[in-house]
Amino acid sequence: MSEQNKSPNAVWQEVSVTRANREKLHGHRSLLVWFTGLSGSGKSTLVHATEQALHARGRRTYALDGDNVRHGLCADLGFSDNDRTENIRRIGEVANLFVDSGAIVLAAFISPFRADRQKARNLVDPGDFIEVFCDCSLEICEQRDVKGLYKKARRGEIKDFTGISSPYEAPIDPEVSLNTGELSVAECVERIMAVVEARTQLTGD
Template sequence: MGKSTNITWHELSLSKEARRKQNGHQSFVLWFTGLSGSGKSTVANAVAQKLFETGIRNYVLDGDNIRHGLNKDLGFSDEDRTENIRRIGEVSKLFVDSGQVVLTAFISPFIADRELVRNLLEKEEFIEVFVNCPLEECEKRDPKGLYDKARKGLIPDFTGIHSPYEEPLSPEIVVNTSESSVEECVEQIIQYLSVRNAI
């Protein structure tokens, strides 16, 4: 239950359907989830570029970037991780209502949190993309040096080391970045969206 009182929902003059019609495409969330270093942001941004080139309005919400602003008041406890994802879910819903495609790149380690976001949206507006990459490979890449710090005890509650990552049970898309190139992952996602007539 929210803390706000004495508020009333104000109906907007423009519908989601009208905005989609103007944009000429569907709107939905591509929710990229996976371990740190799995390639979520890299693949999400590559997909965004591909969509942009074909005239599809989109925006990438990146985990680190969001924590510089909207969620800078949150830490990495289980409770803060859940609130982080809840806020992103609500922002994503606004993008979908505006008729755009939103690509989110967040570890989002808990199944329940990702399901919460799925349930905020209408059927087929939430497309979960599991960026599958073994922990060993993510540690080997360690692009931000976070695994090294976590192993040294400098970062508590680090996903995959001290805190669990719950793999999706039935994601719409699985891309394996340890076996496929970024280009191959992008093609796989674009193909899925084309077959579903989402783009």
């Protein structure tokens, strides 16, 4: 039991319907596709386009998106390093539950720290975590300024803004790396789908 466990008397309940049972019912394996990158790098766009492509093929999916999660599950958290770490910890746990439910989970979070992404990866079985690096220069993200946040950050109205006043640690060996400043959304989705489809094939009976 981990030292972090604050509920030593909580007993793990064995289940009668397993992830494998659910995967068989769905006709595909479940896993976690984790999109990371600067604000404006294309995480949300690609999560939603990929989810549509999967849904169109009859796959069970669930998308977790930074802005939405921060309205509920993580509404108490801000953007300090510690809060970002706690944000990613909670999302990793929730994503793992959705993987257990048999879904292909698509998570879109800046998740700027390598160690936090690694912890999320460690929660799922080896091979069931696909890190998708939305690799886009700060210059292009700032030009896009989809939500007007970069302008605010430059004016000093938002502190700890990723890429400007808070760090972003790029993945070292992601399963998928996409230059979202040059590739089209369709090209990116095609590359993601190739990896997801290969890894979610059911093998054997």
